[in-house]
Amino acid sequence: MKGLNHMTQRAYIAEISNYHGKDVKIHGWVYNKTGKGKLLFIMIRDGTGIIQAVIFKNNLKPEIFEACQNLTQESAIIVTGTVSEDQRAKGGYELQANDVEIVHIAEEYPISPKEHGTDFLMDNRHLWLRSSKQHAVLKIRHEIIRAARNYFDNLGFTLIDAPIFTPNACEGTTSLFETDYFDTKAYLTQSGQLYMEAAAMAFGKVYCFGPTFRAEKSKTRRHLTEFWMIEPEVAFCDLNQDMDLAEGMVEYIVTKVLENRQDDLEILERDVSKLENIKRPFPRITYDEAVEFLKAADADFVQGDDFGATDETIISEHFDKPVMITHYPAAVKAFYMKKDPQRPERALCVDMIAPEGYGEIIGGGQREDDYDTLLHDIKKHDLPEHAFQWYLDIRKYGSVPHAGFGLGIERTVAWICGRPHIRETIPFPRTMYRLNP
């Protein structure tokens, strides 16, 4: 018996249907346990799925059965048994156990199968990751990141990593995290964009993917102090081509999630029909057209301002796809935005607003490529000219029209997963009031 078990092949739960009728070993943790005297049901999760092991007293050594009765939630075990099909089991398959090796008996687990508050769960984030919904969200996050990178890789983009430590504010508008850097100060980056502009002139099509930091004291469901962005930048590219790239990427990401993470969307009870709708072309409207929606809705909005969260929701409710809004007043946008030659008070920029009230997921546009204009804008924004000398250099040596955008990963995950709060879309969220765990 022992000898046979030793030969038994290790299997992962996700591929259990390939082992119908065969003996396998499952390495995992006790998700839940129930039973009826001489019969125990142990739900085992192994990171790829959950399966029920049927522990019948007569099929195991007495001391092993007794040990199984004392298993606690999240204890680590290796179960050997025969894979069988059974309608009564969740997932359709179960494991008829003939041996159980106990790797570790877990102490009383803080997260019970009942309801918990968010603060408690976030204090136990290192354990909460094991719960099925959190697991599903992070599997989808992985799929989104993989899809975004594949999209650019397939189009011949080069991944260029931007620095995390920066000497100055990239945009000069929002506050930055300051840190000691030997005998000077450094700041944690809030965007890799400026570096991507330099890289685009070297490689043509580039993107970066990394963490960004904002020291804003924002306390909303859409904000984190540390979040991840994917930022493409393309030389010889105008605003319209930039929007083509953006909608192509979002369509590709949604398609891949629907293709590969069907089970996880189901665990999250996501309305998949809303995602199946996300096909090119996406609607493209101007700032002025968006303002008309707000006027019609009698929104509390000041002409010339940027849109607030409720404004974005009102606008997005007119569409069942992400909507791209262009030509904002240049005054509310960053200094590097190129002005519309037809209307110099407007910027050649684009924001993409996700459907269902999930807000802005993309911000981007065409960059100012004229040296004198850019220098003027830097001075106008009271930015230190010397710190931007290298950035200005890009406009001195073969300057070309170029454009790019930044996609916020966590907001995209929140939208695709249908999660109400962004903090569940990153493994270990950093907010104004949370630095632990």
Add this chain to the structure above:
RNA sequence: UCCGGUGUAGCUCAAUCGGCAGAGCGGGUGGCUGUUAACCACUAGGUUGUAGGUUCGAGUCCUACCACCGGAGCCA
């Protein structure tokens, strides 16, 4: 930073007009061969966020502080 809200058992919550500190889950013990957040019986578990104050008496009322939640601004 501003506005609003919440803090009671390990967790989720109740406690009427200011009058004995409660339940479910989780834990422990026992029972059960088809459970799906099992069920049944028994059992342990409390500085009511902190510090003051009012009162014969405070979980409940007052003041300050702390923690967290939601929203605004800003943004992805």
